[in-house]
Amino acid sequence: MKLNYVASFISGLLFGAGLVVSGMANPQRVRGFLDIGGAFDPTLAFVMMGALLIMALAWRTQKKLSHPLFSTSFEIPKTMPVDWRLISGAILFGVGWGLAGLCPGPALVGLVLAPKKAILFVGAMILGMGLYRWVEQRLFSKSLNQN
Template identity: 55%
Template sequence: MRALIALLAGTIFGAGLALSGMADPARVRAFLDLFGAWDPTLAFVMAGAITPMVLAWLIQRRLPRALSGDAFALPGTRRIDAPLAAGALLFGIGWGIAGLCPGPAIANLALAPFAVLPFLAAMIAGMLLHRLRAAGR
């Protein structure tokens, strides 16, 4: 059941990314080009995502556990520290340069697999580097 829920959620998420234009690197870069040919359409996509997310958080607070039967995996802290800020900065720089972030990159495997492979390779390398660094602490 858990795998089915994950597959369904991932399919809906990927379709939403593709339909909204969030998986189109050119559109993302145009959204980030505030002083050039700015394309505000992704702002509406992000704003439209807020309502279902607020509803999901309200529903989650009332549920004892997830629909799959597992406990909710919620962050243990709300503290903003240097590693979080550095990670957010790196994420933003990468998003601006490539026009992709992990979700749309994976969705783009179905739309433009060869174009997204360098990004995915770099993303996986970064994840492995982080794990190696965390294991060495």
């Protein structure tokens, strides 16, 4: 078995475990964070602090590496301007996040913790991703063909 698959699997395991430990697998707690006028729950802010602390260190380490330990090159998004797609995507995402208190990671963990409910969200989320690809294909296939 190749080491890079093992690393990706372990990373997924750790991510899922972290979501459960942090309480973020519970949509009610996430919604509580977004409910500043009501039953506000600040836990998500502590989750962000913990995650950002470790990742800030990871980016510092990354700068010192010429390539990832198990791979030949870094696949990191290039610096691009803030555009209407980013802004409208974030708005739509936020509406969905607020409606249910779910984002992609916790929803996938939900498939094992609350399968009957989570499957509805995850199914619709995959459909939404497919719908986006359909739109993307129609919007951008022309410009790709010209290249």
